Amino acid sequence: MNLKSLNILVLTTLLALTAGCSKKGIDQPAAPEPSPGGKVITPSPPGDVVGKVTVGYQGWFAAKGDGSPIDAWWHWTQDWAKLPSTTNSGIKSWPDVREYTSTYPTSFPNFGNGQTANLFSSFNDQTVNTQFLWMKQNGLDVAALQRFNPNGIEGPVRDAITAKVKTAAELHGRKFYIMYDISGWVNMQSEIKTDWTNKMSGYTSSSAYAKQNGKPVVCIWGFGFSDNNHPFSADVCIDVINWFKSKGCYVIGGVPTNWRTEDSDSRPKFLSAYKAMDMISPWMIGRIGTISEIESKYRTINMPDMAYCKANGIDYQPCILPGDLQEHQRIHGDFMWRQFYNMKSLGAQGLYISMFDEYNEGNQIAKTAENASFIPAGTSFVTLDEDGTACSSDYYLRLSGDGAKMFRGEIPLTVTRPTKPML
Template structure:
């Protein structure tokens, strides 16, 4: 995207800005929300330099927007999936939402990231007046990561106790990567024969098709302090 710096502004001015008049448009701190996903990622598809990226963030803030950055997992350290030299860009956002899909696959991974990544991330955001919105994922169903909801609940527990201001669910309907919380086949008899696709009972625990929607609802209530912080999953696989 060679003309990103100018075209993203034109797109907002000519198309997207009009949608902010809708009562359905997301608002935070009285400002329309804009999320820019991809600045700082260390891959060939996003070759943007820090200068143009920071200009874009600053421009949206000058338009009166609350700007979220969908950023690399290792934004704070500026290595691995993050390009170096982007600290000023990351710190220009109103909220940071680091990507986590593919980084964790079980409860032990979740606890390790809580200590080594999420806790210092939250401290950095607090020090710079930035809201922190980490990802929570149900786990790749095809990789059999879900542990009938225990994996996802541990993430909710860790992100709430770290002090996150928000949580980004990865994802609602990403069936192609197996990370969907949307209604899913309960048993192998409900998937195409010979497809190799797992259903929610892949680990022997029967789960209702809407289980991960209900679990996400309970995680949201815990984030909002409508239910107490608990490491024990309150959501039953079946009701």
């Protein structure tokens, strides 16, 4: 082979490698190009959600005596008026509360180590600040603050926690955005617009409020689910999506797993509503629980979803979940890491971790009881060492942080989990 032929071969190889990296990468996507119809058919450039890792943040725990407007054991118990106990519990996992300056005693038995079984309140500024510090320490970029129907008895405490989240995000250099969960919200179509206009839109002036493509980010979770809790028609959903767009917002849709095929958990004839969104984030809680299920959904859901979104100018933000601890799904982090690997390989525009503080469903990454000495004695709460591997209480924060680094291209793509369960 002569020198000219060799140079041509090298150049061809480099171009091919560059094209392959561009296809999978998220750090330097091609500039959006309009199709003949004017719709952008390539991913949005990096912003506060594209190229970033978002965590779902409930912030919905309160306790009697914490000074909150609700003055109840909000989300800790079945009966919010009564103390948490073995017969009145609303959680599946027990939190590690050692870093909170204010905690509240319960009627649970003392821990295995003899300490009192206390719980935290999200209404305390120090609680929220500590949790956002954990996000900062582990490189988690954005918090999607869940906001349910704000017009009931929970409204005042949700409003107060929104203000606390803004302060904590600004303090720790994190971004946040409002994520409306419309489950059970009967008058959603009109009331969500009023709530945004009168209350939530004011937060977009904060330096910490997430922007994408220069627009404030809003997520609406629940459009298109085929159950009685989300009865809204496609026309109603399109009206709400377009209204937010008219207010200059970048709209994310928290949608059913089977949104694209419009079957199973999705209502039929909803594709027009899904396509109106700027970003699609399909729900995966309860859909995967093993590595084999992750791989199956990767082939049948994630890959065709990504192809559809790319062809239709929609950004793709799949869910990453640590697994239900109580159901022994986590495999000391291998379950979650496989999802990070797959979604980075896929070239997803963003990632959504479900969830940060969801102790109610056992899918939290926030600090959790390590072993039996940190849960009420005699209870059935599953701890992080459940499969015989000792894990620090912050393990899933650190694991998520390493996944975020890999996603952002700060460490190489690797199928092998790099995070050690114990430091």
